[in-house]
Amino acid sequence: MNYKLDFTPVIDGLSDLLMGCLGTFVLALGGMALAIVIGIGGVILRDSRFAPARWLVKAFVELIRNTPFLVQIFFIYFALPLAGLRLDPTPTAIIALGINGGAYAIEIIRGGVQSISRGQIEAGLALGLHKAQVFRLIVLKPALRAIFPSLTSQFVLLTLTTSIASAISAYELTSVAQRIESDSFRSFEVYGTITLFYLVISWVMMRFFALISARYFSYPVK
Amino acid sequence: MGWNEFAFLLTGLKWTVALSAVGFVFGGMSGLGIALLRTSGIALLERVTSGYIALFQGTPLLMQLFVVYYGLALVGLKLDAWIAVAIGFTLHASAYLGEIWRGSIEAVPKGQTEAAKALSLGYASRMKDVILPQAIRISLPATIGFLVQLIKGTSLAAIVGFTELTRAGNIVSNQIFQPLLVFGIVGILYFLLCWPLSLYGSHLERRMAIASR
Numbered sequence: 538m539n540y541k542l543d544f545t546p547v548i549d550g551l552s553d554l555l556m557g558c559l560g561t562f563v564l565a566l567g568g569m570a571l572a573i574v575i576g577i578g579g580v581i582l583r584d585s586r587f588a589p590a591r592w593l594v595k596a597f598v599e600l601i602r603n604t605p606f607l608v609q610i611f612f613i614y615f616a617l618p619l620a621g622l623r624l625d626p627t628p629t630a631i632i633a634l635g636i637n638g639g640a641y642a643i644e645i646i647r648g649g650v651q652s653i654s655r656g657q658i659e660a661g662l663a664l665g666l667h668k669a670q671v672f673r674l675i676v677l678k679p680a681l682r683a684i685f686p687s688l689t690s691q692f693v694l695l696t697l698t699t700s701i702a703s704a705i706s707a708y709e710l711t712s713v714a715q716r717i718e719s720d721s722f723r724s725f726e727v728y729g730t731i732t733l734f735y736l737v738i739s740w741v742m743m744r745f746f747a748l749i750s751a752r753y754f755s756y757p758v759k
Numbered sequence: 760m761g762w763n764e765f766a767f768l769l770t771g772l773k774w775t776v777a778l779s780a781v782g783f784v785f786g787g788m789s790g791l792g793i794a795l796l797r798t799s800g801i802a803l804l805e806r807v808t809s810g811y812i813a814l815f816q817g818t819p820l821l822m823q824l825f826v827v828y829y830g831l832a833l834v835g836l837k838l839d840a841w842i843a844v845a846i847g848f849t850l851h852a853s854a855y856l857g858e859i860w861r862g863s864i865e866a867v868p869k870g871q872t873e874a875a876k877a878l879s880l881g882y883a884s885r886m887k888d889v890i891l892p893q894a895i896r897i898s899l900p901a902t903i904g905f906l907v908q909l910i911k912g913t914s915l916a917a918i919v920g921f922t923e924l925t926r927a928g929n930i931v932s933n934q935i936f937q938p939l940l941v942f943g944i945v946g947i948l949y950f951l952l953c954w955p956l957s958l959y960g961s962h963l964e965r966r967m968a969i970a971s972r
Contacts, residue, residue, distance in 0.1 A: 600946075603907065604953070611942045704918060711821065725832075739818070
């Protein structure tokens, strides 16, 4: 082996790479926020009395879950301008991530809502709780608790998926790395380093979600 | 879009299927090994395999492909792009399937292991004849779910420069300047590949939920 590892380009580009991590966080948080909005809206439509709305949500979920994110982001990237929306790659990527994550969130949130039995709500009302209290304490909190683990892993997955947004040159860690790589040709060093960055990012997110879970959802049941 | 372009997409589809199949078969074989090591009861082996799984579950698939692709070239292995991405997907699949199957092995009731031991079955026979047949049944919905994820994941080989369905779509779209049409068709082709699998997976899941009620 006559190849010598050389991390100078990585070290020189460290501040750029850290900014890229920030970009990754922006994409991930934006995507998650949009995914939650789509998820909740989707669940309401999915269980509505209006049949076409139910079919539409079902079709949306199946379509998104059975096609690759890379194809989705390309499609959205080219479709938005036709719909009269001229956006930069970064907002486009957030929209694509939100739509993709939203389809998974619909299924997850729906499972949580269905886990609350009707009798619980009636019991709450019978105890004289206000409707808003019933929703907050008896529906929302236990439902969130039930879906929190799957929501967490879905969000970590979404964060890792942000790397694919480099395909439309959105501003995030992978695209910054690609620029450094094409300037220096130190492919292995650059990508090896940011792989570790991603490992740290997903670990931090998991710890963060675990803390929330311990803080809000650690009360005993039954 | 003419017939020629569509035929080119179908060639890409063929490579997508081939890549998924290779990744799934070889990933499955090594994944089984990982699942067995992960449940072996030997602390060191369990720690190493759990680290291996965490590494692959905590990093983007795209990075795994990049690192394998450039890493192999770096150690002097001059491999075809096809072989390099196939190795990447095999490693990726081995970690995910290893974790799925570890869960299924652990989900087989303890009494089964104890009964097999009481019948003085050795480790190999205990696994092959008692535990694994039951674990495979339990793991089937999740395994199919991962297969769908793997098929979708092969689209990332396009970024490394391997001409499968998505990259075929890129090429055609650059030729005929109708990206929406091309990626729409590419999406439909993926959908036709993945949806039946997803339906089968959720069918199995429902059936098992009824059986365990």
